[in-house]
Amino acid sequence: MKRILIIEDELPLREAFALLLKAEGYEVEVAENGRVGLDKVKVFQPDVVLLDLLMPIMNGMDFLKAEAKRRRQKAYSYKTLVLSNLSDPVTREDVKDYRIAGVAMKADLSPAELALAVKKLVNS
C-alpha cells in the first residue's frame, strides 16, 4: 500500500485530505507542521508528501530546505506536491528550486481532482 504524508496545519483540511486519501486506498499519516513532518518522513517513508506552505513552528519552505540536503544524499525518494492557498506567482517562484513534483492551489482542487493528482504521482 502506497503511503501518503499530509503536512497541513489546518485541522479540518488535514482530516478532509486524510479521509479522502484513505477512502482512495492509501496509507495516510498526518503532520501539523514542517517540524513534525521532518520526523514523520524518516519513520513513515512516504511515497508522496502533500505539503502546505504557511504553517506555524516550521513552514513548508523551511521543510523543503531541510529536506533538500537529504534529497541530495539520496537518503530516500518521495514526491512532493505543494498545496497552498498563497498567491500563485509567489509560490511558484519560491519553490521552483526544490524540484518538487507539482504546485496546486488548494482552493482550486476539488476532492476528485486531488485524488487524481495523487494517483498520477504514485503511479509515475
Place this chain on the structure above:
Amino acid sequence: MKLRLWSETSWRGTWAKAKAGAKVRTHAFVVLLVFLATLAAFVYYANSVRNSVHKDVDSAFQQQLRVLSTGTTSRLQLYEGILRGGAGLFFVNKTLTQANWTSYFRPYDIQSQFPDVEGIAFDRYLTTNEVSAFLQSIHEQGQPSFTITPPGERAVYVPTTYMAKYSSPNDKASGYDGYTDPVRKAAMLEAATSGNPTMSGQTRLRSAPNTPTFIMYLPVYADSSSLDTPTERQAATYGFVSVAVNIHDFVTRLLKQNPNKNFGLKWYDAQSPRNNQLVYKSRNFDELAKESDSVIQTIPFTTYQHNWKVTAVVGPGVVPTAERERPFTTLAWGVLASTALASVIWVLISSREFLLNRQKQLEVQTAKDDLLSLASHQLRTPATVVKQYVGMLLQGYGGKLTRGQTSMLKHAYDSNERQLQIINQLLYVARLDAGRIILHKEVIDIGNLLKQVCDEQRIEASQRKQKLVCEIPEHELAAEVDPQYFHMVLENLVNNAVKYTPDKGTITVRARPSQDEMLVTVTDTGIGIDEDRQEMIFDKFTRLDNELAANTSGSGIGLYLTNQIVSLHGGYIEVKSRPGHGSSFTVHLPINESGEGIEEISS
C-alpha cells in the same frame, strides 16, 4: 473606444503635494541659510582684503612722506652749510668785495650742483645813520652806481651788497632792500634775534617775479659784541648771508629722488600774509585725489623757523591692480562658491529625501503585500475546507445520496466556488491597483491558448445548447504575453459571452494578425449593451441589470481585471454592441518588436 489604465484618484496626490510643499519650503530655508552664511563669510573676508589694501596704500603714503621729509631736511642742511661758509668770510674780514664773493662761491659749482638756487647774497644791515658811510665804501670798492632801492627814509636798510647770481646773470638785485618786503623782513628779524639760520616764506625775486622763492638767512654779527639776548643780537647785526631757492625746482628735485606717479602734493606757505598760500602743486594731484581709495592727508611742518603745510595724496595705484581688485574677485568667487555650495546641499537634501520617500514606499508596499498574502491565505482556507467536504459528499465518499441531497450540496458547492472566485479576483484587483502585477511574458502561440479556452468553455456552452465556434488559423499566431494572465483575459471574455448569451445562441471566437497588432474577437448573439453603458462595463464592480444577469453569478470585477491586464500588455479592448443583437469584444494586442507600451510593471 480605447480604454487605458484607470488613473489614481487625485485627492491623495493633492495631500502628498501639500505635504511635500512644506518640506520643500523647509529645505529651501536651510539652503538659503547656508547660502547667506557662506556669502557673509566671503563678504567679511573681502572686506578684510579691502582693508588690507587700504593699509597698503596708507603705508605707501607714510613711506613717501618719510622720503620727502628726509630729503627736505638734508637738502636744507646743505644750504645751511653754504651759508655758514659765506658767513665765515666775515669772521676774517668785514670788508669784502663783490669779486671776493663771486670767487669764494665759484668752487661750489652752484649752477650744476644746486640748480634750484637762484643766488647767494650778502645783505648789509644798516641803520639810518650808517647808510652814507656804507654807500661811500661801496662806491670806493668799484661799484660807483650802487644805490639802495627802493628809495626813501627808513629806520633800517638791508640792501643786497654782494651777489653771486646764477639763474639770470643780470645785476638787478644788487642794492635792493629786502627789508622792505614783509616776508623777508620777518625772516631777517627772526634770524637776527635768534642767531639761527631762518627761512622766509614764499616771496618773489625782482629778477624772477613769476617764480615762488624762499630765502634762507644766516645772520652775521659785528665783532666783539655781546650776543646773549635777542636785543643784543639785533643790535649787533652786521648783515645776512642768504640763499634764494626756487621752490618749484626744490620740490621737483625732491620728488625726483623717489619718483612715484601715484604720489602728489600741494605745498602751502602756512605763514604768509595770505594764509596757506599755495606754492607748489603736483600736476597729478587732482587726478589722484579724485580716486576713491586714495589717501589724502595734510601735515604741518617747520623748517628753519618757518611753518609750512603739505597736503599729500597717494593714489591706489601704489598697490598693484590685481591686489586692488582682490576684494571684488574675492566677492565674485564668494557668490560663485556660495551658489555652488547651496546647490550641492540642495541636491544632497533632495536626493536623501527622495531615497527616504522611496524606502518608505517600499516598506509600505511590502507591508501591503504581506497583508495581501496573509489575507488571501486566511480567506481561502475556510472556503477550501468547505469545498473539500462538500466535494467529498457530492462524490459519494460519505455514502450514497438522494437526489434532493445532491441538489442541495451542488448549490452549496457552486456558491462556495463563486466565493473562491471572488476572493481570487479581489486579490488580483488589489495587486493590480498596487501596481504589483508582474507580467512574465513569453512568445507563445495565441491560437493554442484560444483552443484551450474554447475547450474549457465548451462544457458550459453545450449545457446551454449554445454554438461555440473557434475560427483559429492553422498557422502560428505568435505574440508576447504572460500566458497565465492572458489565459485569464481570454477565459473571461469567452465565459462572459457564454453567460450573457441566451440558450441556443452562437459565440464566435476569431484570432488574426493585422499589421502590427494581434486581434482576438469574441462575438456573441447575446443581449447586447446599450451604447451609453459600454464604457461603464470596464469599471470596477459594474454589473449591468438585465434578464440574464439575475441568473448569472458575477462579481463585476471580471471585465475590469481583463481590461487592466490587456492595458498592461500595451493593448486595448474594443467593444461593439447592438442591444438585442449581440456584442463583440476585440482585444488589440501590439506585436511589434519594440513593444510600444508593453512594459513590465516592476516592484
